[in-house]
Amino acid sequence: MNGRLVLRMRRLLDEPVSQPVWPKGIRIVPFEPERHAPEIHALLVAAYAQGGGYVEPLSIWWPSLKGDTEYDPGLCFIAADEEGRIVGVAQCWTSAFLKDLAVNPNRRGQGLGSALILEALQAFRQRGAPHVDLKVEADNPSGALRLYRSHGFEEVESYRLD
Template identity: 70%
Template sequence: MTERLVICMRRSLTEPVPDPVWPAGIRPVTFEPGRHAETLHALLVEAYARGGGYVEPFAIWWPSLQGDSEYDPALVFVAANERGSIVGVAQCWTGAFVKDLAVAPSMRRNGLGSSLLHQAFRAFRERGSPSIELKVHADNPSGALRLYRSLGFEEVESYRLA
C-alpha cells in the first residue's frame, strides 16, 4: 500500500467573511436528515469515486455520523439545483472542522464549493470560532487543495497515512 500525504489546513475567521455567491440556478436548502441523508451519502460516494476521500456504506456511515458527539444537523450545508436535486454539501463538525466537502462533478469549477465554504465560514464566525480547519489528501484529484488555498486556508501540518 502506498503512503498518502494528508495536509491539515486552517483559515482565520477573525476578519469579516464574504457572503456566499451561489451559481445561477443553485440555492442553499436546509438539511433535513430523514429526507436528505441517503442523497448526501450518494453525492459523497460520487465525489470521492476518483480519489480524495472515502465514505463507508450508508448503513455504517449514517449511524456513525449521527452518533458522533460533534455532529449537528445545522452544520450540514446543502445546495440544490432548480429541480431540487442536491448538488453540493459541506458537512462540518461542531469544533469548526470541515469533515466533507462534496460537489457533484457536473457542478465543479463554477463557485459552488466556495459558496458552501463561505456559508460554513459565516456560521462558525457567528458561533465565535476564531478559525476553521480541514484535512485534504495532497493528491486529491478534484482541485480541492487549490480551492482551499484560494479561500485563505493555510497549511498547519502534514502527515503520511499508510
C-alpha cells in the same frame, strides 16, 4: 515512506467573511436529516470516486455521522438545484472542522464549492470560532487544495496515512 500525504489546513476567522455567491439556479436548503442523508451519501460517493476521500457504505456512514458527539444538523450545508436535487454539501463538525466538502462532478467549476465554504465559514464566525480546520489529501485530484488555499486556508500540519 509510503502512504497518502494528508494536510491539515486552517483558515483564521478574525476578519469578516465574504457573502456566498450561488451559481444560477442553485440555492441553500435546510438539512432534513432522514430525508437528505441517502442523497448526500450518494453525492459523497460520486465526489470521491476519482480519489481524494472515502466514505463508508450508507448503513455505516449515517449512524456513525449522526451518533458522533460533534454532529450538529445545523452544520450541514446543502446546495440544491431548481428540481431540488442535492448538487453540493459541506458537512462540518461542532469543533469548527469542515469534515466533508463535495460537489457533483458535473457541477464543478461553477463556484459551488466556494459558496459552500463561505457558508460554513460564516456560520462558524457567527458561533465565535477563531478558525476553521479541514484535512485534505495532498494529491487530491479534484482541485480541492487550490480551492481551499484560495479561501485563505494554510497548512498547519502534514502526516502520512498507510
